Amino acid sequence: MVKANPERALRDLYELREMGRYKTGVHRPTLSPEDVASRRWLAAKLADIGHSATIDGIANVFGRAPGAGPHVLAGSHIESQNQSGWLDGALGVIYALEAARAVAEDPAMAGRGVDVIAFVDEEGHFGQFLGSYSFAGQLDEATIDAATDRSGRGPMRSLLGEAGLAGVPRVTMDPARYRAFFEAHIEQGRRLEAEGLTIGVVTSIIAIWQYKITVEGAQNHAGTTTMAERRDAGTAMMRIWHRIEERFPDVIGQHSVWTVGRTELTPGAPSIIPGLAEMLFQFRDAEMEVLERLHEALAAIVAEVDAEGPCTARLTQLARPMPGRMDPSLQAALLASGEALTPGQTLVMPSAAGHDAQIMSQHVPSAMMFVPSIGGVSHHWTEDTSDADIKDGAAVFVDAIARVLAADGG
Amino acid sequence: MVKANPERALRDLYELREMGRYKTGVHRPTLSPEDVASRRWLAAKLADIGHSATIDGIANVFGRAPGAGPHVLAGSHIESQNQSGWLDGALGVIYALEAARAVAEDPAMAGRGVDVIAFVDEEGHFGQFLGSYSFAGQLDEATIDAATDRSGRGPMRSLLGEAGLAGVPRVTMDPARYRAFFEAHIEQGRRLEAEGLTIGVVTSIIAIWQYKITVEGAQNHAGTTTMAERRDAGTAMMRIWHRIEERFPDVIGQHSVWTVGRTELTPGAPSIIPGLAEMLFQFRDAEMEVLERLHEALAAIVAEVDAEGPCTARLTQLARPMPGRMDPSLQAALLASGEALTPGQTLVMPSAAGHDAQIMSQHVPSAMMFVPSIGGVSHHWTEDTSDADIKDGAAVFVDAIARVLAADGG
Numbered sequence: 126m127v128k129a130n131p132e133r134a135l136r137d138l139y140e141l142r143e144m145g146r147y148k149t150g151v152h153r154p155t156l157s158p159e160d161v162a163s164r165r166w167l168a169a170k171l172a173d174i175g176h177s178a179t180i181d182g183i184a185n186v187f188g189r190a191p192g193a194g195p196h197v198l199a200g201s202h203i204e205s206q207n208q209s210g211w212l213d214g215a216l217g218v219i220y221a222l223e224a225a226r227a228v229a230e231d232p233a234m235a236g237r238g239v240d241v242i243a244f245v246d247e248e249g250h251f252g253q254f255l256g257s258y259s260f261a262g263q264l265d266e267a268t269i270d271a272a273t274d275r276s277g278r279g280p281m282r283s284l285l286g287e288a289g290l291a292g293v294p295r296v297t298m299d300p301a302r303y304r305a306f307f308e309a310h311i312e313q314g315r316r317l318e319a320e321g322l323t324i325g326v327v328t329s330i331i332a333i334w335q336y337k338i339t340v341e342g343a344q345n346h347a348g349t350t351t352m353a354e355r356r357d358a359g360t361a362m363m364r365i366w367h368r369i370e371e372r373f374p375d376v377i378g379q380h381s382v383w384t385v386g387r388t389e390l391t392p393g394a395p396s397i398i399p400g401l402a403e404m405l406f407q408f409r410d411a412e413m414e415v416l417e418r419l420h421e422a423l424a425a426i427v428a429e430v431d432a433e434g435p436c437t438a439r440l441t442q443l444a445r446p447m448p449g450r451m452d453p454s455l456q457a458a459l460l461a462s463g464e465a466l467t468p469g470q471t472l473v474m475p476s477a478a479g480h481d482a483q484i485m486s487q488h489v490p491s492a493m494m495f496v497p498s499i500g501g502v503s504h505h506w507t508e509d510t511s512d513a514d515i516k517d518g519a520a521v522f523v524d525a526i527a528r529v530l531a532a533d534g535g
Numbered sequence: 536m537v538k539a540n541p542e543r544a545l546r547d548l549y550e551l552r553e554m555g556r557y558k559t560g561v562h563r564p565t566l567s568p569e570d571v572a573s574r575r576w577l578a579a580k581l582a583d584i585g586h587s588a589t590i591d592g593i594a595n596v597f598g599r600a601p602g603a604g605p606h607v608l609a610g611s612h613i614e615s616q617n618q619s620g621w622l623d624g625a626l627g628v629i630y631a632l633e634a635a636r637a638v639a640e641d642p643a644m645a646g647r648g649v650d651v652i653a654f655v656d657e658e659g660h661f662g663q664f665l666g667s668y669s670f671a672g673q674l675d676e677a678t679i680d681a682a683t684d685r686s687g688r689g690p691m692r693s694l695l696g697e698a699g700l701a702g703v704p705r706v707t708m709d710p711a712r713y714r715a716f717f718e719a720h721i722e723q724g725r726r727l728e729a730e731g732l733t734i735g736v737v738t739s740i741i742a743i744w745q746y747k748i749t750v751e752g753a754q755n756h757a758g759t760t761t762m763a764e765r766r767d768a769g770t771a772m773m774r775i776w777h778r779i780e781e782r783f784p785d786v787i788g789q790h791s792v793w794t795v796g797r798t799e800l801t802p803g804a805p806s807i808i809p810g811l812a813e814m815l816f817q818f819r820d821a822e823m824e825v826l827e828r829l830h831e832a833l834a835a836i837v838a839e840v841d842a843e844g845p846c847t848a849r850l851t852q853l854a855r856p857m858p859g860r861m862d863p864s865l866q867a868a869l870l871a872s873g874e875a876l877t878p879g880q881t882l883v884m885p886s887a888a889g890h891d892a893q894i895m896s897q898h899v900p901s902a903m904m905f906v907p908s909i910g911g912v913s914h915h916w917t918e919d920t921s922d923a924d925i926k927d928g929a930a931v932f933v934d935a936i937a938r939v940l941a942a943d944g945g
Binding site: 312346363366 | 777793
């Protein structure tokens with residue numbers, strides 16, 4: 126019978142935290158030296174258990190299990206946000222590694238196997254789900270050519286080159302190979318903790334629709350240009366922002382959230398009227414109907430401010446993914462494993478954060494499992510999960526994958 | 536009789552433009568290699584006419600005229616904003632140089648003289664009027680220690696060191712030496728052009744009150760943190776901004792202007808709720824009473840948003856200068872010279888931009904003269920003034936200084 130070794134998974138997570146450690150968390154942005162080191166470390170771990178392990182041309186780490194099958198694919202992302210938490214996606218990568226090991230160690234599973242994937246840049250330093258889109262065969266070279274680090278570390282191509290990956294081919298998946306994709310992740314919210322539970326079984330993953338709003342006015346002197354003469358791009362941008370906050374509460378769904386994450390006035394000097402203003406805006410929901418309604422409301426606000434003048438305002442949609450529906454039979458497998466190993470500790474819930482599983486779910490039946498986040502903290506170095514929860518999560522995750530592999534006659 | 540050589544002044548301006556030339560303008564930020572070169576060039580020009588010329592410990596260029604007096608001080612600033620206009624303050628520096636030369640060349644003026652000053656950093660790359668405050672004896676070393684370039688070129692101390700000015704003493708003025716301070720500058724607005732006039736005689740210089748508004752919330756995940764749980768520093772900052780735009784029209788004076796020149800959300804990522812938001816805000820007026828009223832309105836808005844929660848908001852006043860009153864008898868001298876040399880071409884007007892003369896006017900009777908800006912363009916490389924206007928301005932400026940020197944028995 127397949128059995129996880131949760132202590133071993135925990136030791137791996139501790140070891141991985143040392144790559145880019147920052148206080149009790151990590152600073153391991155995509156393609157940083159620490160991130161590249163962690164990818165090499167993972168590839169070596171996969172090779173150790175007989176997987177064919179590669180780091181491909183976009184830095185996805187892929188470990189292909191030997192054997193005729195059936196196979197499950199499991200994984201998440203290994204890089205972190207800047208100065209961020211130590212678990213986040215790394216937890217899901219190590220759970221996948223543990224599942225691959227546990228299945229490989231069980232003679233009854235001969236021929237069956239767990240392929241392991243660590244997708245690159247789920248955290249969006251360079252783009253939106255570049256790793257999972259690439260693995261799914263949905264990413265062209267031009268998108269990589271254009272990708273640049275949001276924190277100013279340079280073009281993705283340069284960092285791939287520094288990692289020795291220039292010219293290396295990218296690996297795309299064969300969906301027919303897989304019975305399922307499994308991803309584990311920390312919850313990044315407070316629901317499990319608030320209800321005193323350990324395992325979250327995800328029903329659907331919200332989609333994040335991302336926008337850039339660009340306002341163009343006229344750069345001018347902040348003293349000699351009268352208020353009437355001004356075409357202040359900053360003030361026009363603020364009017365868009367204010368109307369979003371005023372009107373969105375009337376059009377949202379029950380779980381919708383929206384965020385202005387970044388603003389920039391150009392040239393950004395105290396005595397110059399901004400001639401250009403940009404803002405990054407996103408909203409999230411699990412229902413297409415709600416997403417489309419929010420899009421309409423946003424487009425109307427931007428068009429309205431554009432029509433009012435004296436500045437022009439333009440809306441650019443950067444990403445418009447579908448919400449990710451998790452497969453019901455795989456949810457049932459996770460629930461059965463949860464009930465067997467952590468009785469009464471399981472919660473069925475949507476995911477309020479985006480994950481690679483939403484890309485994978487368009488190609489392969491997919492499942493997603495959460496463990497609790499202490500205080501709901503995420504994307505900050507204080508993010509944490511108790512050792513007990515980490516170990517319980519590993520056991521349930523591995524058990525559910527084993528159920529799927531065993532149920533399948535091969 | 537003292538007579539300017541306007542062609543010579545124009546040639547000097549063309550020569551000066553080549554130091555840091557950018558398209559038809561210049562990129563000569565404070566203490567850049569090009570700026571330092573222009574200061575050395577000016578000091579050499581001053582030495583050529585027998586002035587004792589120094590570049591002091593903050594990079595003010597000061598040329599002290601020989602002779603027992605009486606003396607007038609004249610000048611402006613020589614550095615530019617980034618990728619900006621070729622005239623701006625450089626025009627006033629060259630007019631001052633021309634006045635010094637013309638007075639030195641006139642035997643009837645023996646003993647009298649024009650000291651020339653090129654104040655450092657009027658453009659505010661590092662601070663607020665650092666050069667004129669230093670020359671006025673109102674700047675301590677700690678302020679220079681803390682000054683850092685807003686465009687990321689590093690601390691002022693480092694750049695002073697690179698210019699060979701580390702440890703060089705600063706020069707402070709002796710107000711008793713001067714009958715007057717004269718500054719010339721481009722108008723940076725459209726009033727002279729709109730009325731088809733050549734010479735602006737300034738009555739008062741508006742004061743710029745500068746603020747930093749800091750909002751603190753809680754950085755968190757933009758998906759898993761519900762709208763009700765959020766402490767979004769960006770949205771709270773936007774509420775302050777919106778209320779400023781709503782309420783300022785009711786409390787301003789006739790010529791007040793206000794500007795949000797820069798905003799920054801931290802960490803500034805699309806999927807992270809900003810935990811910190813900062814905005815640079817300024818307003819301008821020539822009346823203390825109006826300035827104080829605007830300050831009260833601003834403080835009330837910030838206190839209100841702070842009290843409403845869930846974020847804290849704090850107002851920091853970065854600069855609170857007095858408006859600069861120009862001396863009436865010196866205005867009369869400029870008007871008389873304008874009437875003599877460019878009859879019917881003179882306009883009496885306030886200055887909507889800040890200038891070193893507002894600092895000088897607290898110590899010495901001061902005067903300020905404008906020439907037209909084509910299209911009102913300022914702080915942009917397309918800024919320009921016609922050669923004819925540049926030459927007329929030089930003639931009037933020099934004549935007015937000669938009047939003041941001649942009127943004084945010495």
